[in-house]
Amino acid sequence: xxPVSDIEWSTAEKEIARQAFKKAYQRExxxxxxxxxxxxxxxxxxxxxxxxxxxxxxxxxxIDGKYDHRDSLLIFTFAQLVxxxxxxxxELKGLDAEKISKVSVLTRM
Amino acid sequence: xxPVSDIEWSTAEKEIARQAFKKAYQRExxxxxxxxxxxxxxxxxxxxxxxxxxxxxxxxxxIDGKYDHRDSLLIFTFAQLVxxxxxxxxELKGLDAEKISKVSVLTRM
Numbered sequence: 001x002x003p004v005s006d007i008e009w010s011t012a013e014k015e016i017a018r019q020a021f022k023k024a025y026q027r028e029x030x031x032x033x034x035x036x037x038x039x040x041x042x043x044x045x046x047x048x049x050x051x052x053x054x055x056x057x058x059x060x061x062x063i064d065g066k067y068d069h070r071d072s073l074l075i076f077t078f079a080q081l082v083x084x085x086x087x088x089x090x091e092l093k094g095l096d097a098e099k100i101s102k103v104s105v106l107t108r109m
Numbered sequence: 110x111x112p113v114s115d116i117e118w119s120t121a122e123k124e125i126a127r128q129a130f131k132k133a134y135q136r137e138x139x140x141x142x143x144x145x146x147x148x149x150x151x152x153x154x155x156x157x158x159x160x161x162x163x164x165x166x167x168x169x170x171x172i173d174g175k176y177d178h179r180d181s182l183l184i185f186t187f188a189q190l191v192x193x194x195x196x197x198x199x200e201l202k203g204l205d206a207e208k209i210s211k212v213s214v215l216t217r218m
Contacts, residue, residue: 029154029155032155032158033152033153033154033155033157033158036149036152036158036161037149037150037152039149040145040146040148040149040150041146041149041150043142043145043146043149044142045138045142046138046141046142048142049141049142049145049165050165050169052145052165053162053165053166053169056158056159056161056162056165057162057166060159060162
């Protein structure tokens with residue numbers, strides 16, 4: 001079995017991956033914007049502001065790390081995005097079966 | 110001339126200082142809440158969120174540092190609060206003349 005980090009991506013697969021990535025990212029960002037607007041609307045005291053700040057610090061760290069485009073991490077990233085509900089497995093259609101199977105296995109871990 | 114850090118504060122003066130501190134703090138926090146609510150209402154993309162995050166990081170650092178209650182820093186803190194418009198010099202009425210004069214001189218630096 002090929003280690004995940006050594007998997008080769010064809011040009012067609014890279015394009016599918018790019019599109020899937022983009023979709024998940026758009027969904028997550030749209031949801032985040034919605035949450036921040038709602039949370040901000042409920043701010044009435046300083047603690048609420050620092051709570052929002054802590055929340056944004058955590059989300060920024062998470063998002064910056066998660067949407068890493070390195071090929072060697074794509075399988076892990078996709079598994080995480082599927083797990084979190086930002087991506088559907090069938091949106092990876094077109095990748096070879098082994099890649100989809102790896103992602104699928106990882107989502108159940 | 111007594112160094113600012115060696116100035117003694119009477120009980121009555123400490124109470125005046127506490128009240129002045131509280132007023133300035135309330136004003137600054139109220140203004141901050143307003144700004145954050147407005148800024149959050151205008152969020153439409155991820156960059157706006159990270160801009161808000163950067164803004165909150167800076168404000169938090171500033172506010173945590175500024176409202177330091179140590180007696181030895183009070184004169185400097187008051188000067189800064191007056192300079193920034195959160196406190197009026199006449200709200201320090203009741204402190205001895207030398208303290209008010211020091212604050213006043215520092216606001217012009």
